[in-house]
Amino acid sequence: MCLGFCALGLGGTAFASADTDGSDGAEFYPSSFLTVPTFDDLEDYAVGEGRTLFLQDNCIYEYGNERAITYENSRKTVTRLYFEDDFYYQTADGKVYALENFNADDNPEIEDFASSTKTDEIALNGYIYFFSGGELYVTDKNHVDVAPAHLQNFSNLKQYGDTVYAVKENVLYTLNGAEETPVKVEDFKLTGQIKVGGAYAALTSSASGDLNFVNLKNERYMTEVNLDKLDADSEYFETGDTVKIVVADTPTALLLYSVGNDTDGLSIIAAGGKTYLIHPANTSPKTVYALQDSEYKDGTITMGYVYSAPFESVGTQITPKLISGVTVKILGEVRKETNAELKDDFYLIEYADGEETVKGYVRFGLLSTFTFNEEPPQTTPDPDATFDDVIKPVVLILIVILLIAIAVGYIVYVGTSDKRKTKKTDKNGK
Numbered sequence: 001m002c003l004g005f006c007a008l009g010l011g012g013t014a015f016a017s018a019d020t021d022g023s024d025g026a027e028f029y030p031s032s033f034l035t036v037p038t039f040d041d042l043e044d045y046a047v048g049e050g051r052t053l054f055l056q057d058n059c060i061y062e063y064g065n066e067r068a069i070t071y072e073n074s075r076k077t078v079t080r081l082y083f084e085d086d087f088y089y090q091t092a093d094g095k096v097y098a099l100e101n102f103n104a105d106d107n108p109e110i111e112d113f114a115s116s117t118k119t120d121e122i123a124l125n126g127y128i129y130f131f132s133g134g135e136l137y138v139t140d141k142n143h144v145d146v147a148p149a150h151l152q153n154f155s156n157l158k159q160y161g162d163t164v165y166a167v168k169e170n171v172l173y174t175l176n177g178a179e180e181t182p183v184k185v186e187d188f189k190l191t192g193q194i195k196v197g198g199a200y201a202a203l204t205s206s207a208s209g210d211l212n213f214v215n216l217k218n219e220r221y222m223t224e225v226n227l228d229k230l231d232a233d234s235e236y237f238e239t240g241d242t243v244k245i246v247v248a249d250t251p252t253a254l255l256l257y258s259v260g261n262d263t264d265g266l267s268i269i270a271a272g273g274k275t276y277l278i279h280p281a282n283t284s285p286k287t288v289y290a291l292q293d294s295e296y297k298d299g300t301i302t303m304g305y306v307y308s309a310p311f312e313s314v315g316t317q318i319t320p321k322l323i324s325g326v327t328v329k330i331l332g333e334v335r336k337e338t339n340a341e342l343k344d345d346f347y348l349i350e351y352a353d354g355e356e357t358v359k360g361y362v363r364f365g366l367l368s369t370f371t372f373n374e375e376p377p378q379t380t381p382d383p384d385a386t387f388d389d390v391i392k393p394v395v396l397i398l399i400v401i402l403l404i405a406i407a408v409g410y411i412v413y414v415g416t417s418d419k420r421k422t423k424k425t426d427k428n429g430k
Contacts, residue, residue: 025193025236029266029279033186042170047160048083052185055081063185066244071102082115083160118159127177129157129164138177147178188242191223196234199257203316206359207308210290212255213341214283216245222278227315237277252286254341256309270311273343291332291348296369301326306360310334310346318360326351
């Protein structure tokens, strides 16, 4: 994207999140996408290159590097996951394949595959982790128990890099001695469960106050939203890609709507010709823009709609249908040359619609500063004029036309007479 936003590829998910109940949706934009994945039957996992993979019901769920991908419909039953400089999976027949070719028509077997991942006894960072009697124990390097008894209910011990992992009650943990910490991943499915609330009513109301522009904080998330699909019956926003701001100089945006606060809130912004949902904590005020005066005070809408903000979208339309020929009062203007967040120049206008006063924005090209309803010029007859006064000019015009006709006839006669005399002389040889 032109402003330096990186789109994240999103996939399915297999776990529930504590941030929403999954049915009622979220009132606000998530303040964080980090969540602890919980499965019904977590069969295996693998960790590497900033990515975490989970296996359940023959599906592989990958999270990390700002994406979420689901690998499913395998031709064979997947039983194990591995990370050995890259990710691999094993099937029920004992064969191993590269994950990158999971959906390829031809995924060749990795012959003589051997995993080097430690899974039985791991010595790391001054601790020793091992199983005894089916239970996981941790001691220091002198084999002195670190935990009061043992780490209960843990299974599937693995070491990836400088971290020890194990599973307890279908949740993946990292271990540091007796300290156990659940692994969190970024779950972007939350963006599809955000309620519209009062946003539609606010976006389709008459414009009020000055324009607000905001700075977007670097390395924060926001989600593209389709305001053209927003209407009075919308319960949830229709969202697209979640993007991350990665530019060195934080871009700015036009603030269309905001509710809540820096803890629980939601804002809608416009940038680069698109609109996004974002958490208010991920923005900071840039400026309040007082519209500049226009040299024109009145105009006529030639075609189009009136919008609640200088951003054309169905979601910001004030007028439900095309309007034209409406005379308006021009209150001010905002130009794209001084506001990079805008795609066009706009007038802020006001007009009466019955008993209601409508105030909103119209693009320059859709408003004429000329009025088309001027009254035609009127003439006042001379009260002393008579019928003879009308006849005299007419008779004079006829006399002039008659004199012109006589003059033309005389010229034609003289011209043709000279030609006849010339022909007669030539015939007699004189």
